[in-house]
Amino acid sequence: MQSLMIELTGKKVIIVGGGRIAARKAKTLAKEKASITFIALHFREEVKVLSEQHGYELIVKEATPNDLVDAFLVILATNDREANQALAESLSSNQLVCVVDRAEEGNVQFPATVRRGHLQLAISTGGASPKLTRKLKKELESQFDESWTSYLDFLAKCREIIKNLPLSEQEKNDRLCLLLDERYRFNEEEQKMEINSLEKIII
Numbered sequence: 001m002q003s004l005m006i007e008l009t010g011k012k013v014i015i016v017g018g019g020r021i022a023a024r025k026a027k028t029l030a031k032e033k034a035s036i037t038f039i040a041l042h043f044r045e046e047v048k049v050l051s052e053q054h055g056y057e058l059i060v061k062e063a064t065p066n067d068l069v070d071a072f073l074v075i076l077a078t079n080d081r082e083a084n085q086a087l088a089e090s091l092s093s094n095q096l097v098c099v100v101d102r103a104e105e106g107n108v109q110f111p112a113t114v115r116r117g118h119l120q121l122a123i124s125t126g127g128a129s130p131k132l133t134r135k136l137k138k139e140l141e142s143q144f145d146e147s148w149t150s151y152l153d154f155l156a157k158c159r160e161i162i163k164n165l166p167l168s169e170q171e172k173n174d175r176l177c178l179l180l181d182e183r184y185r186f187n188e189e190e191q192k193m194e195i196n197s198l199e200k201i202i203i
């Protein structure tokens with residue numbers, strides 16, 4: 001399996017199931033501005049609260065293949081093995097589907113993610129050990145502290161400026177490499193000074 005970043009803004013996502021795992025997937029997607037619909041026989045309180053906060057649609061029914069035809073991404077999160085399998089089989093091969101109790105029946109899996117602004121670290125064992133994934137996520141969370149958020153803003157800003165400078169490709173690359181020096185991450189004064197000096201280079 002290959003990891004890809006995916007833009008879900010405005011995409012139709014259907015989560016079948018209204019339990020703990022359905023809620024966890026919805027929380028993961030909460031920042032993505034997808035259009036989320038839950039279909040389940042019963043919804044736990046957490047799902048109802050999430051739906052009110054984010055405007056998700058809740059449909060109380062047993063899910064059928066017909067409910068899923070226009071979904072971009074389907075997350076099959078019922079606790080009914082046969083239902084998850086039958087619904088997965090009914091989908092078009094062009095649709096994305098995550099089967100939470102049998103990864104190999106789907107074509108996408110959720111990694112654990114650590115986000116620090118523009119930096120996103122994704123961890124996956126492809127279903128071999130979600131417990132290890134979780135443990136590694138905790139380790140990375142403490143290794144990558146909040147300083148990375150402003151450092152990534154700094155790198156993005158410098159890259160934008162450097163791209164537009166009247167320099168050779170080699171000089172631009174050299175400047176971009178210098179920004180990876182640790183002193184910039186630890187020290188916001190250094191960041192400001194670097195941006196000031198870049199902005200002074202006359203175009």
Ligand SMILES: C[C@@]1(CC(=O)O)C2=NC(=C\c3[nH]c(c(CCC(=O)O)c3CC(=O)O)Cc3[nH]c(c(CC(=O)O)c3CCC(=O)O)/C=C3\N/C(=C\2)[C@@H](CCC(=O)O)[C@]3(C)CC(=O)O)/[C@H]1CCC(=O)O
Nearest residue numbers: 101102103109110111112124125126127128129130131133
């Ligand atoms: C990373 C994370 C993200 C998320 O959920 O968004 C995630 N699982 C997490 C936690 C977790 N998962 C499980 C437990 C119970 C303890 C245990 O059994 O170990 C716990 C811990 C808990 O729940 O506390 C059990 C489990 N997981 C899967 C199966 C079915 C199977 O084996 O195929 C079963 C057995 C079910 C059963 O039979 O009971 C399948 C998948 N779980 C995945 C993702 C995908 C592969 C990830 C990978 O391997 O790296 C994949 C393939 C599909 C998918 O769901 O996308 C999230 C960490 C959240 C965080 O801490 O940030």
Ligand SMILES: NC(=O)c1ccc[n+]([C@@H]2O[C@H](COP(=O)([O-])OP(=O)(O)OC[C@H]3O[C@@H](n4cnc5c(N)ncnc54)[C@H](O)[C@@H]3O)[C@@H](O)[C@H]2O)c1
Nearest residue numbers: 017018019020021040041042062063078079080083100101
């Ligand atoms: N992927 C993961 O990370 C992970 C982790 C732990 C467990 N699981 C597996 O995920 C599944 C769901 O776990 P849970 O804790 O969320 O279960 P849960 O019991 O909390 O919720 C199950 C939900 O499925 C709904 N449902 C059942 N049959 C349905 C149908 N035919 N149509 C529509 N809705 C239906 C129920 O109404 C309920 O809302 C289980 O099979 C569990 O083994 C996955």
